[in-house]
Amino acid sequence: MMGYGDFGSMGGFGWPWMVLVLAIVLGLIVWGVISLPGSRGGTLDPTPLEILRRRYAAGEVTAAEFKQARRTLA
Numbered sequence: 547m548m549g550y551g552d553f554g555s556m557g558g559f560g561w562p563w564m565v566l567v568l569a570i571v572l573g574l575i576v577w578g579v580i581s582l583p584g585s586r587g588g589t590l591d592p593t594p595l596e597i598l599r600r601r602y603a604a605g606e607v608t609a610a611e612f613k614q615a616r617r618t619l620a
Contacts, residue, residue: 595619 592600598619602612 595616598607598612598615601607602609607615
């Protein structure tokens with residue numbers, strides 16, 4: 547007779563452990579799908595203002611050019 551104290555037919559794992567393992571596996575699958583690029587609904591292309599900011603940070607444009615371009619973009 548099988549009671550709650552023995553291991554049963556699961557080879558040492560009872561149903562609570564299997565539920566835990568299943569929850570972890572499903573959680574990892576969901577996390578992996580969410581982490582894929584482009585899955586957040588946003589665009590991967592930077593906006594013109596972001597490009598301008600990056601160019602200014604890299605020293606490709608001067609402060610005066612940055613201000614003028616920012617006014618033009620706004």
